[in-house]
Amino acid sequence: MATVKLSFSPAPVHVRTARLVGVAVARRAGVREDLLDEVRLAIGEACTRAVALHRQYGLSDPVLVEMSDSGAYAVRVVDRAPIEAGIGLAALPPDELAKESLSEDALTTGVGFALLAGFVEDLQVRPVEEGIGTEVRMVWPVGR
Amino acid sequence: MATVKLSFSPAPVHVRTARLVGVAVARRAGVREDLLDEVRLAIGEACTRAVALHRQYGLSDPVLVEMSDSGAYAVRVVDRAPIEAGIGLAALPPDELAKESLSEDALTTGVGFALLAGFVEDLQVRPVEEGIGTEVRMVWPVGR
């Protein structure tokens, strides 16, 4: 069961709030201090991605972040964008990154996914069980 | 429309998270820096009260905090405890406060209400519109 839920209108400023909450709950759940920078970055990337998708599709629905700390620290970031948009992201190779033809948005999306995949060992990106949308699920060990 | 919503299991540790979020969103909404201590205290008191009520009634339902910043900074803290418990709180006079017969819990409740009433100019405590519970509604001006 989720212990703390945060939902916010899809605006960049609230991504900062999500990072703040995600790290505070992680610290209290007992996630090791040296992992907290990764937690901050990963939650930020997942929320940035969700906000970008909601804006792209003109959705005013809130983005949802659920944090639960039973056993491990599990964070779900849920967007409501059509499913095709959510999956099929891939990290880009360096020669693609510097290409003229790659738009800044596409680059940011690819880089964001590379950060998620690179920093979060236990990561899942999948369609939500009910309705439209994608959830990014991240788990970190808890050890006091 | 609420911009940021936080809901949390009724445990004391999450009251700290609610204070953190409440102040962060207030700052970003443009509440004056010198009011932020009051915002922190008031949101903390409203959540502490809600957590105490949920525990008293054995409710595992989450406590809800809604923050909205359209025009002013409005915060609603919603509990799910039977209505009789929520209302009828009153500040206690000093000679009552020091009485042997007053339990620490009753004192804390009275003091908590005195702090809310004393610090928040625009305060409402009323039954929720749907279902069982009470909402504490607080509004602060926004001025950049």
Place this chain on the structure above:
Amino acid sequence: MELSLATRTVGEHTVLEVGGEVDVYTAPRLRERLLELIDGGARRVVVDLGRVDFLDSTGLGVLVGALKRLRSAGGSFALVCDKEPLLKIFRITALDQVFPLHPTVDAAISADSTGAGA
């Protein structure tokens, strides 16, 4: 941010220095420490709130509990606090009329030594 508690003895007085946030989450630890001190025989207790960043109703409830316990044991209890935001909390709750409040530990101790117990 976290609660810090440090005890020292000044003559007959036990001084408990409190720091950080005293709230619904940490107040139980403050209650426990005060009970330990009182159960251990402390009768003239001064709580120094000088490094407290945040104090809520739960923390105030714990302080009132200690005051009552010491009074009924014939002891004394005083608070040290010189920060305006904290003093405002005592005024708004009328607890400034319940606790002896002093700007320094020295003031609290000499007030308690010259007069009767609080």
Place this chain on the structure above:
Amino acid sequence: MELSLATRTVGEHTVLEVGGEVDVYTAPRLRERLLELIDGGARRVVVDLGRVDFLDSTGLGVLVGALKRLRSAGGSFALVCDKEPLLKIFRITALDQVFPLHPTVDAAISADSTGAGA
């Protein structure tokens, strides 16, 4: 926490010192400043990330955008960064192979002055 931006000139180079959090909220201000500099004629730009606490994909996207713009204008673009957490971000995204990264502003300037433009 907030983004800070300060520009200075060192010989032919324009050094932009960035501090605070460069994220989806503040990256537009960084983009704007970089465009101003480039539109104003700066061709050899060094961005000093020494006081950046947080950098996300949006911030990285803005930096890549500036690199491309300067390259196509025949200019150069380099980053200064010596903090391991930040360097790790460049490695994980393979952007360490895209940006000239230097531990100090001096190193960035002399590398750019001896070789060809990046």
